[in-house]
Amino acid sequence: MHVSMLIKFEGVSFKYEGSESYAIRDVNLDIRRGDFLLIAGMSGSGKSTLLRMMNGLIPHFYRGEMVGRVLVDGM
Template sequence: MIEIEGVTFTYEGSSKPALSDVHLRIEEGDFLLVTGLSGSGKSTLLRLLNGLIPHFYRGKMEGRVLVDGIDTREASVASLSKKV
């Protein structure tokens, strides 16, 4: 299961959040399609899920992202990539 709880993320060097107060729950076996206009936060959302944010892309993050109950801030990108 993946849970996003109140996540707001602003990339380093930007004053505008790429995502603002996102709440999402994805159960095992769910199928998810992410669509939207350019700049709407699709890539940022996926970077949150696989741990590239906060481990590779820097910025200010509020809230938390859990993958199988593990906070993505505390897990390596390699371990998260096996789950997402």
């Protein structure tokens, strides 16, 4: 059975403009259609950054240094 990839993070790191440290570093993640995903963590652990990358706000509306790539539905 073929399960299609919905979201893929490949070696993704992001540092917000003006910040000295990375919000997320070297994230590799595959989310397939039908997967259940829970994002939890302490304040400042990168949850919002991860979601902003999934919906395209990063890098289009938040400035910073991004490494790697995020594919959503193959794009």
